Amino acid sequence: MKKISLTIDGKKVIAPEGQKVLWAALDNGIYIPNLCARREEATPDASCRLCWVEIEGKSKPVTACTETAKEGMVVNTRGAMALRLARTALELLLASNEVDCAHCPANGACELQKIAAHLGVKLKTRRFRKILRNLEVDSSNPEFVYDPNKCVLCGQCIWVCRERLGIGALGFAHRGFKRRMTTFGDEPMASSACRNCGECVAACPTGALTLKEK
Ligand code: FES
Secondary structure, eight states, X not given: OXXXXXXXXXXXXXXXXXXXXXXXXXXXXXXXXXXXXXXTOSSOOOOXXXXXXXXXXXXXXXXXXXXXXXXXXXXXTTOHHHHHHHHHHHHHHHHTSOOOGGGOTTTTTOHHHHHHHHHTOOTTOOSSOOOOOOOOOBOOSSSEEEOGGGOOOOOHHHHIIIIISSXXXXXXXXXXXXXXXXXXXXXXXXXXSOOOOOHHHHHOSSSSEEEOOO
């Protein structure tokens, strides 16, 4: 495959032609916050709005997961406009998320913690009014627990279940603030098409899907 050369945060990097800026950066050790991106996905959802970067010659920031890397491109992941957008997206996410790291099984391995540290945002940010969803926790599956209050709606579990495993037990339901990841017909996990493989748990970047202690 043809390679191209671009500059990210002052570092010259080589990337396969056609690759998105997000992967070009991550593959070269430059972190850009992201939750919803998947390498295999040709047309990314770009729903988390965390991966903002600035590109020389463009007047506005762009999402790195949708922007194709080009020969000679100059990317800045730490530009003021990009950081402001990413911080706002994270703070909005945290406003509807139960942030209780001390009692969360994902503590220390949660992507939200990593992103907050990278962006210099407090997990207990008070910038936006906290509105919790107070959804029921589903412990019906013998292998894992699903706590929708900790879900960031990234869709990674849905993608793995449907596209990689071909099962399709999981999907999104409702819109706006009521949007949630659930099973077909909103059945408990144990009554759904789930085969208890646990791949969704491995794909979850937060503590929304966690293995049961045995
Ligand atoms: S990773 Fe780009 S918008 Fe979510």
